[in-house]
Amino acid sequence: MTQVLATTVVVASLYALLAAGYVLVYRATRVLNLAQGDMMTLGGYFLFLVAATVPGRPVLSVVTAAVLSAAAGFAIYRLLMRPMAGHPIFAAVLVTVTLGILLRAAIVLVYTDRIRHPLPLLGLANPPRRLPGGAVVSTFDLLTVAAAAALFLGLFAFLRLSPLGIQMRAAGEKALLAAQRGINFQLLFALSWALAGFAGALAGILYANNVRLDPSLGILGLKAFAVALVGGLDSLGGVIPGALIVAAIEVLSVRYGDPLLADVSPFLCLLAMLLVRPWGLFGTREELERV
Amino acid sequence: MAFGGGYFKTTYASDLALIDTRLRRVGLGLLIVSLLMLPRFASSFALDLVTQTALAAIGALALNLLTGLAGQVSLGHAGFIAAGAFTTAVLVEQRMPSPLLALPAAALVGAALGVIVGIPALRLKGLYLALGTLALHHVVLYACGEFQNHWGANTGVSIPPPRLGSWVLKGTIAWYYTLTAIAGLVLILSVNLQRSRAGRAWMAIRDREIAAESVGIDVARYKVLAFVWSSALTSVAGALFAYQRAFVSVEAFGFFLAIEYIAMVIIGGLGSALGAVLGAAFVTLLPYGIDAAVAALHVPGGAEYYLFPLKFGAFGLLMAAFLVLEPQGLVGIWRRARNWVVLWPLRYRPLRPAS
Numbered sequence: 001m002t003q004v005l006a007t008t009v010v011v012a013s014l015y016a017l018l019a020a021g022y023v024l025v026y027r028a029t030r031v032l033n034l035a036q037g038d039m040m041t042l043g044g045y046f047l048f049l050v051a052a053t054v055p056g057r058p059v060l061s062v063v064t065a066a067v068l069s070a071a072a073g074f075a076i077y078r079l080l081m082r083p084m085a086g087h088p089i090f091a092a093v094l095v096t097v098t099l100g101i102l103l104r105a106a107i108v109l110v111y112t113d114r115i116r117h118p119l120p121l122l123g124l125a126n127p128p129r130r131l132p133g134g135a136v137v138s139t140f141d142l143l144t145v146a147a148a149a150a151l152f153l154g155l156f157a158f159l160r161l162s163p164l165g166i167q168m169r170a171a172g173e174k175a176l177l178a179a180q181r182g183i184n185f186q187l188l189f190a191l192s193w194a195l196a197g198f199a200g201a202l203a204g205i206l207y208a209n210n211v212r213l214d215p216s217l218g219i220l221g222l223k224a225f226a227v228a229l230v231g232g233l234d235s236l237g238g239v240i241p242g243a244l245i246v247a248a249i250e251v252l253s254v255r256y257g258d259p260l261l262a263d264v265s266p267f268l269c270l271l272a273m274l275l276v277r278p279w280g281l282f283g284t285r286e287e288l289e290r291v
Numbered sequence: 292m293a294f295g296g297g298y299f300k301t302t303y304a305s306d307l308a309l310i311d312t313r314l315r316r317v318g319l320g321l322l323i324v325s326l327l328m329l330p331r332f333a334s335s336f337a338l339d340l341v342t343q344t345a346l347a348a349i350g351a352l353a354l355n356l357l358t359g360l361a362g363q364v365s366l367g368h369a370g371f372i373a374a375g376a377f378t379t380a381v382l383v384e385q386r387m388p389s390p391l392l393a394l395p396a397a398a399l400v401g402a403a404l405g406v407i408v409g410i411p412a413l414r415l416k417g418l419y420l421a422l423g424t425l426a427l428h429h430v431v432l433y434a435c436g437e438f439q440n441h442w443g444a445n446t447g448v449s450i451p452p453p454r455l456g457s458w459v460l461k462g463t464i465a466w467y468y469t470l471t472a473i474a475g476l477v478l479i480l481s482v483n484l485q486r487s488r489a490g491r492a493w494m495a496i497r498d499r500e501i502a503a504e505s506v507g508i509d510v511a512r513y514k515v516l517a518f519v520w521s522s523a524l525t526s527v528a529g530a531l532f533a534y535q536r537a538f539v540s541v542e543a544f545g546f547f548l549a550i551e552y553i554a555m556v557i558i559g560g561l562g563s564a565l566g567a568v569l570g571a572a573f574v575t576l577l578p579y580g581i582d583a584a585v586a587a588l589h590v591p592g593g594a595e596y597y598l599f600p601l602k603f604g605a606f607g608l609l610m611a612a613f614l615v616l617e618p619q620g621l622v623g624i625w626r627r628a629r630n631w632v633v634l635w636p637l638r639y640r641p642l643r644p645a646s
Contacts, residue, residue, distance in 0.1 A: 032418055032422075080611070083615055084614075084615065087614075087615075087618070089417060089418065090364055090417060090418070090421070091614050091618065093418065093421070094553065094557065094610070094614055095611055095614050095615065097550055097610075098607040098608070098610045098611040098614070099607075099611070100607075101550070101603060101604070101606065101607030101610075102604055102607040102608060102611070104600075104603065105600040105601070105603040105604030105607060106600070106604065108599065108600035108603070109597055109600040109601070109604070222425070222429075222546070225422070226426070229422060260433055260436050260437060260440070261433065263429075263433070264429050264430055264432075264433035267425075267426040267429040267430060268426070268430065270422065270423075270426040271411075271423065271426045271427065271430065274411060274415060274419060274422065274423045274426070275411055275414075278414065278415055278419050
């Protein structure tokens with residue numbers, strides 16, 4: 001039982017990291033970034049790249065990979081998403097789909113589709129740990145939970161307290177009004193994309209060390225998308241309960257059902273949520289009319 | 292239309308005619324004759340490409356009804372294709388491999404799925420609807436996967452060639468004629484649907500739902516109808532896919548297939564039947580074109596190693612290029628070219644039509 005609980009929290013943390021990216025981008029630009037999963041893969045490969053160049057420097061590698069991913073998010077907004085302003089939202093969403101395809105193609109082109117393990121290159125190990133209740137998790141599982149907690153605390157503090165965060169919320173709420181108050185909302189949108197890239201990279205780095213790294217990790221992104229919707233697409237706080245619910249259902253269906261069912265269970269959650277409460281647990285109701 | 296000339300339709304019959312000018316009649320006749328004669332000249336590889344295009348065109352035309360005409364976005368098209376293919380597989384497992392049974396059954400299953408997606412679609416708009424169809428795609432694939440694991444051999448189900456009485460549909464040429472003919476029928480069906488009451492209602496809903504409702508269109512009914520038509524046709528395409536490939540496996544119906552179909556209607560030009568066919572040809576032939584180009588360039592070193600990401604990337608790049616630069620797709624390019632020829636040497640059509 002404690003094992004189920006522990007696994008749920010670990011899986012939920014990974015989903016929460018990914019879903020934070022969806023919510024940040026959606027709040028700013030009303031675009032669903034279907035390439036979020038591939039941005040996560042990109043973060044993992046940045047880590048691999050740095051670790052292969054300078055082996056045995058874990059902190060340097062992780063920081064460089066995260067910064068590179070944030071820069072990639074920034075660049076994606078400037079080069080690809082900003083020209084889509086004024087086009088139908090759905091065209092913009094399809095552009096993110098093609099972005100995901102391009103990222104994946106680029107990764108396969110450089111690294112082929114072999115499975116990689118950056119962990120030995122970093123000179124780290126991933127030993128199992130026994131928790132007080134008797135559950136066993138790996139070290140990177142614990143790090144994932146810590147990273148998710150830190151990211152969310154940081155984001156909440158940033159959005160509530162810092163002037164830039166308050167401006168970001170304002171720009172997301174109504175870009176026109178924000179622009180009239182002198183807020184550079186283009187910069188803030190780009191910053192949202194950079195933050196999404198950063199959150200995705202965290203997920204990718206942890207997953208690559210914990211499990212494996214291959215170009216098709218992006219599939220996880222689609223599952224995390226169910227998390228964002230269950231919590232409410234425009235609610236950062238909703239991500240945490242959303243992630244816990246989706247992860248709990250997935251872990252339980254692995255335990256009591258079969259693996260195929262577990263793979264599809266996030267989408268069942270998504271469908272159920274769409275039917276009952278399309279704006280999510282903590283989303284804004286009128287969101288639905290705006291899209 | 293750019294034609295400023297005095298060509299007016301004076302009878303209802305001429306307004307109803309699908310092919311209205313002599314030029315078009317001749318052109319269509321030439322097209323049909325060349326399609327009929329093609330097996331005499333073309334290699335079986337080329338015939339296979341046309342066959343694949345025809346199969347893709349059926350699916351693309353069906354998606355165009357939903358996305359292009361009715362404006363309802365679907366990311367779950369691959370799910371409907373899988374549903375049709377697996378309906379055939381189930382029937383084959385039950386020792387009922389006749390296409391006379393499988394095709395209508397696939398259409399029924401597709402229509403039922405269309406109702407299931409169409410009803411939530413009444414509440415959901417835009418992105419949320421796309422997500423719902425995406426989720427449904429995964430649910431359908433899950434059901435198919437369960438079937439494959441429990442009843443089929445684990446890797447998939449093989450389908451015998453379809454048999455009508457004593458005639459067996461086998462071989463490249465037979466498949467070429469069959470699928471091209473079916474694609475032609477679906478093309479006529481979709482053009483006629485577009486001109487019918489339903490098609491006009493769909494376009495009105497696409498352009499502005501509230502306005503459509505205020506002129507007396509039953510929005511709920513026509514939305515569900517769009518889903519039913521589209522998914523039934525798509526499922527039939529799936530059943531044909533199963534017969535033609537002679538093998539059904541869940542791996543063939545991933546999220547990427549749905550993206551490919553969306554790419555077809557977008558690259559071709561949303562809302563146009565001609566566009567759907569052009570887009571289907573474009574997306575189907577692109578990987579072979581890249582193959583040929585790489586072979587012609589004699590690139591040294593392991594070509595097979597970067598060929599896959601190259602095709603994948605070219606596909607993504609072209610789709611992005613069309614989305615950003617040419618939202619009207621290939622049909623938009625064709626229309627501009629035609630107007631340029633018709634209006635030459637002038638650049639713009641006359642402000643007032645010559646009366």
